[in-house]
Amino acid sequence: MYNKTQETVKFLKSKGLTQLDFGIILGSGLGGLVDIIEIELEIPYKEIPNFPVSTVEGHSGALIYGEIEGKKVVAMQGRFHFYEGWEMSEVTFPVRVMKFLGIDNLIVSNASGGVNPNFKVGDIMIIKDHINMMPNHPLRGANDERFGPRFVDMHEPYNLKMIALVEDIAKQKNIPVQKGIYLALQGPTFETPAEYKMVFLMGTDAVGMSTVPEVIVAKHMGMQCFGLSVITDLGIDGHVEEVSHEAVQEAARASGKNISELVKTFIANW
Ligand code: HPA
Numbered sequence: 481m482y483n484k485t486q487e488t489v490k491f492l493k494s495k496g497l498t499q500l501d502f503g504i505i506l507g508s509g510l511g512g513l514v515d516i517i518e519i520e521l522e523i524p525y526k527e528i529p530n531f532p533v534s535t536v537e538g539h540s541g542a543l544i545y546g547e548i549e550g551k552k553v554v555a556m557q558g559r560f561h562f563y564e565g566w567e568m569s570e571v572t573f574p575v576r577v578m579k580f581l582g583i584d585n586l587i588v589s590n591a592s593g594g595v596n597p598n599f600k601v602g603d604i605m606i607i608k609d610h611i612n613m614m615p616n617h618p619l620r621g622a623n624d625e626r627f628g629p630r631f632v633d634m635h636e637p638y639n640l641k642m643i644a645l646v647e648d649i650a651k652q653k654n655i656p657v658q659k660g661i662y663l664a665l666q667g668p669t670f671e672t673p674a675e676y677k678m679v680f681l682m683g684t685d686a687v688g689m690s691t692v693p694e695v696i697v698a699k700h701m702g703m704q705c706f707g708l709s710v711i712t713d714l715g716i717d718g719h720v721e722e723v724s725h726e727a728v729q730e731a732a733r734a735s736g737k738n739i740s741e742l743v744k745t746f747i748a749n750w
Contacts, residue, residue, distance in 0.1 A: 481569060481576075482626050484530045488573075489580040491529050495521060497545050497554060502747055503578035503703075504555040505694060507590035508725075509732025510710065511557055516744045519546040525558070532560050532570045543574075549748035554578060561690055563668040568618035572697035576627060579701040585642075585750065586698045586705045587743060591732040592688035593671065593723070594711035595680040596660055601714060602735050603658050604742070606646060607638055607707030610692050611663040611684060618693045619700055628700035637695055642706040642750065649745045655738045660685025662709055664692035670723050676715030686711060708742070710735045 506513050525531040525541040533541055541558040560571045575586065594603065623630040643659070650657040663679045665671070667689030671679070679687045686709050695705050712731035713723040 482624055485573070485576045485580055488528060488530045488577050492577065492581060495523065495545075497581055499552055500554055500581055500583045501551040502548070502553040502585045502587060503575070503583040504553055504587045504743070505559050505589060506555055506557050507559070507588075507690065507710070507732070509591055509712070509729035510589045510736065510739060512733060512736040513589070513740055513743060514544050514555060514557055516548055516740045517544055517546040517553060517555060518548070519544055521545040530573065532566055532573065548744055551747050553747070554581065554583065559690060559694070561667065562614060562616065562693065563666055563689060568616050568620070568693055571693050572618045575694050575697045576701060579698070579703055584703055586694070586703050588691050588694055588705060588707040589739065590688050590691045590709050591712040591728045592662060592686035592709045593676065593713050593715045594686050595676050595715045596658070596685040597716050599658060599685065599711050599714065601711060601731050603711040604655070604735055604738060605658040605660050605662075605686055605709045605711060606643055607662045607691070607709055608643060608659050609661045610637060610695065611661060611682060612692045612696065614664050614692060615666050618697050628702060632696070632700050634699060637699060637705065638707055639704040642704065642746070645749060646706065646742055646746050649742060649749070653741060653745070655742060658685070658711075662691065662707070663687045665689060671715055673715070673717070673720040676720055677717050680717065687715065706746070708739060710739065
């Protein structure tokens with residue numbers, strides 16, 4: 481695996497991806513975030529050695545390199561989900577590559593189902609913590625010290641200074657934000673009413689099918705993470721409604737403008 485990451489890093493460096501400030505992972509329906517990037521290069525995953533190729537509708541699958549507010553960024557347009565059949569090492573491979581490209585700051589985004597009764601569809605939630613309920617762990621197996629330590633500290637999975645900065649920006653710009661705990665399940669089924677209730681009782685605010693593996697690996701590699709989740713549907717006890725992938729994407733896109741504004745200003749001020 482180490483050699484594979486180095487091969488991929490060498491390829492991307494040869495394309496000019498150096499001196500990077502931020503890695504960004506674009507979640508379902510949040511591909512519009514690329515509009516804030518002054519794009520210098522777009523590399524389809526299928527052209528990148530060792531990169532998996534995403535299959536889900538709405539995840540087009542390219543690495544976008546460019547600038548936001550003068551800072552160099554690499555964005556993943558399309559992520560790899562465990563439910564697609566990828567191994568955890570494949571789901572998280574791009575994060576390892578980002579770190580070896582010199583990236584210390586990772587921004588993750590996703591769409592999720594809100595279980596906090598104060599949430600509504602379209603809310604933007606700053607992820608302050610997560611609960612890992614995925615059936616496999618990206619760090620399971622022999623540990624390669626060149627990536628990071630065997631036992632990884634997780635006392636601050638999402639950087640508190642980054643959270644404070646974005647809360648400040650949201651206040652200044654009058655963009656309403658929630659803050660909460662994201663729980664990751666495998667999917668691809670959305671939750672049953674009983675499952676939504678279970679995750680709520682566990683202390684969850686929003687539930688989804690991604691992000692946690694990438695953040696675990698980012699912490700393994702010593703990166704600092706910031707996460708945003710768009711609430712695209714609700715799993716609130718007694719009010720669980722029908723949900724579809726299309727509705728999730730639509731709801732996420734509707735919050736795109738505010739998300740873009742937050743991320744852009746965050747990057748400018750970090
Ligand atoms: N559950 C799981 N994943 C999701 C949801 C949900 O309700 N909404 C968007 N992604």
